[in-house]
Amino acid sequence: MLEFFEDIAKELQMVEKELSVVVETPNPLLTETSMHLLNAGGKRLRPALCLLGAKFYKFDLQRLLPLATALELIHMATLVHDDVVDASLTRRGNPTVKAMWGNKISTHIGSYLFGKSLILLARYETTPLISIALADTSVNMGEGEIQQIAASFDVKQNLKDYLYRINRKTAMLIASSTQLGAVACGAPKSIYYPLYRYGHGVGMAFQITDDILDMVADQRELGKPIGSDLRQGIITLPVIYALGSARQKDRLKELVAKHEKDEDEMQEAISIITGSGAIEHSFELVGKYIGKAKQALRELPDIPTRLTLNLAADFVGIRKY
Amino acid sequence: MLEFFEDIAKELQMVEKELSVVVETPNPLLTETSMHLLNAGGKRLRPALCLLGAKFYKFDLQRLLPLATALELIHMATLVHDDVVDASLTRRGNPTVKAMWGNKISTHIGSYLFGKSLILLARYETTPLISIALADTSVNMGEGEIQQIAASFDVKQNLKDYLYRINRKTAMLIASSTQLGAVACGAPKSIYYPLYRYGHGVGMAFQITDDILDMVADQRELGKPIGSDLRQGIITLPVIYALGSARQKDRLKELVAKHEKDEDEMQEAISIITGSGAIEHSFELVGKYIGKAKQALRELPDIPTRLTLNLAADFVGIRKY
Structure with a gap:
């Protein structure tokens, strides 16, 4: 758990328990794969933000638990x-479900976990905004993923394409998570709108940081090989910046567009990118989104949770894993 | 369209239109793949049953359209x-999305279509039974698919395992489809329970027939290669019966358990199965489920739709494709 989530530590423990109850099934293969996913950990960022958002309005844990659990299930499903699609064999340093059980199982486990989240969400029938927001988010996540595939190895894509994609892939679910806890507790728009905007800023910053780390992180800390996006043709912000401004941008274009890159070519591409100022430039955009997130916070009541969310936003900008 | 669906032909046309509106998106790859799926056709069995079920109680087309459309989307998503998982390259005689665009796209298109169905279902917030029933069905479908994978090539599985699986994989969504149209129109249990039981009988019969056709159909009519289940290790009813009763059952056991079967081995296995009486035995079970479906119909008001559903049940037993 991240340390600034300490004031909801007990609640997060209950989410953890809910998660293991939810994935219990008489099917041993299903239980085994789901438990593997649960035990692989993760920051539980979405449940945490959901709980923290609700602190701004009549916090009701019993009302929040199914939602917080469902948000993590949706995240796990994606x-x-x-x-499945990225053919990556480790995640968070652990072998992926795909690596252990193959594509077949992964596809169905994903859908199964998503289905489980729907069962939990069905409890919020009196708050239709929740199911509508999450249905929209799911569709947009799919659109983001498909745009990413359509645009892979395409060196002509621009910043707008990238932002469209990471908003859908990542930021929308984080923004919904931050907003929907408060919504579930009956908060008015004056509370849940700023929470959405906060979550959006944090989500965008989070994904850009992820994409930076894929270029520069310590492989052991990151838990997966460096440059894996680039190898798969996924063109992230540092690459887009470098394609626009690096001295050797023509060479970079060639390398990025190449479907099978050997180790030397990967090293060359990464060194052109990191030497071009693209990483620093990308961090600037992270900073802008964190600034937006913090600005949204100012519209919320000044309770201790506001400080926690402020710290969480800062953490996104400096995390190394 | 199947001819006994003539009295809802106009309504089914409207579902068709809804389907093409729903999958419209600014993403060209996404539109192309979704339209490919739509144009590949299919019987639209689930929307048809949904509409027909609603004929037993205050039929309201505007209320039914989103649900009927969502049911077909869920079916398409699965x-x-x-x-993705079966590695089959044709379906209904057309190349699959996988064959044309690869695994990556298929996984996300499936989730995207499922998400789109959720947006449609969010309109039924006053009828929580609909979202609960379909959330349960989705989870059960996932469980069925995973059990199928876990049990592949396992010659020790029995009739109970098979029935568990096809209920989840196929029958539950058909039963829900038949029931939920009436539910959406406000029908009482005395209407929607028999509709569910009818749909369950038809759904079970439908899947068993599918599994029989995989052994005996004309490849051109079926639109996919014969014996594809067996080749992938999926053990269907005729195989289970033949493993229990065929004279050469030990040889069959060997063949079925073998992961890579050549053409001669496939032919040998199919001829042991078809020569064992397993096909006739399987058709008997189809007959039993159709009988159950028709029995459930008798509890419903005697309107012309009841005759249509009776014909639909008979069709399932004699279809060749």
Whole structure:
């Protein structure tokens, strides 16, 4: 758990328990794969933000638990589906479900977890905004993923394409998570709108940081090989910046567009990117989104949770894993 | 369209239109793949049953359209995911999305279509039974698919395992489809329970027939290669019966358990199965489920739709494709 989530530590423990109850099934293969996913950990960022958002309005844990659990299940489902399509064999330093059980299982486990989240969400029938927001988010996540595939190895894509994609792939679910806890507790728009905007800023910053780390992180800390996006043809912000401004941008274009890159070519591409100022430039955009997130916070009541969310936003900008 | 669906032909046309509106998106790859799926056709069995079920109680087309459309989307989503995992390259005689665009796209298109169905279902917030029933069905479908994978090539599985699986994989969504149209129009249990039981009988019969056709159909009519289940290790009813009763059952056991079967081995296995009486025995079970479906119909008001549903049940037993 991240340390600034300490004031909801007990609640997050209950989410953890809910998660293991939810994935219990008489099917041993299903239980085994789901438990593997649960035990692989993760920051539980979405449940945490959901709980913290609700602190701004009549916090009701019993009302929040199914939602917080469902948000993590949706996130897990997309991770498993990502593993299918990205052919990556480790995540968070652990072998992926795909690596252990193959594509077949991953596809169905993803859908199964998503289905489980729907069962939990069905409890919010009196708050239709929740199911509408999450249905929209799911569709947009799919659109983001498909745009990413359509645009892979395409060196002509621009910043707008990238922002469209990471908003859908990542930021919308984080923004919904931050907003929907408060919504579930009956908060008015004056509370849940700023929470959405906060979550959006944090989500965008989070994904850009992820994309930077894929270029520069310590492989052991990151838990997966460096440059894996680039190898798969996924063109992230540092690459887009470098394609526009690096001295050797023509060479970079050639390398990025190449479907099978050997180790030397990967090293060359990464060194052109990191030497071009693209990483620093990308961090500037992270900073802008964190600034937007913090600005949204100012519209919220000044309770201790506001400080926690402020710290969480800062953490996104400096995290190394 | 199947001819006994003539009295809802106009309504089914409207579902068709809804389907093409729903999958419209600014993303060209996404539109192309979704339209490919739509144009590949299919019987639209689930929307048809949904509309027909509603004829037993205050039929309200505007109320039914989103649901009927969502049911077909859920079905399409599972087909696309099946294509990913089964590695089959044609369906209904057309190349699958997987064959044309690869695994990556298929996984996300499936989730995208499923998400689109959720947006449609969010309109039924005053009828929580609909979202609960379909959330349960989705989870059960996932469990069925995973059990199928876990049990592949396992010659020790029995009739109970098979029935568990096809209920989840196929029958539950058909039963829900038949029931939920009436539910959406406000029908009482005395209407929607028999509709569910009818749909369950038809759904079970439908899947068993599918599994029989995989052994005996004319490849051109079926639109996919014969014996594809067996080749992938999926053990269907005729195989289970033959493993229990065929004279050469030990040889069959050997063949079925073998992961890579050559053409001669496939032919040998199919001829042991078809020569064992297993096909006739399987058709008997189809007959039993159709009988159950028709029995459930008798509890419903005697309107012309009841005759249509009776004909639909008979069709399932004699279809050749």
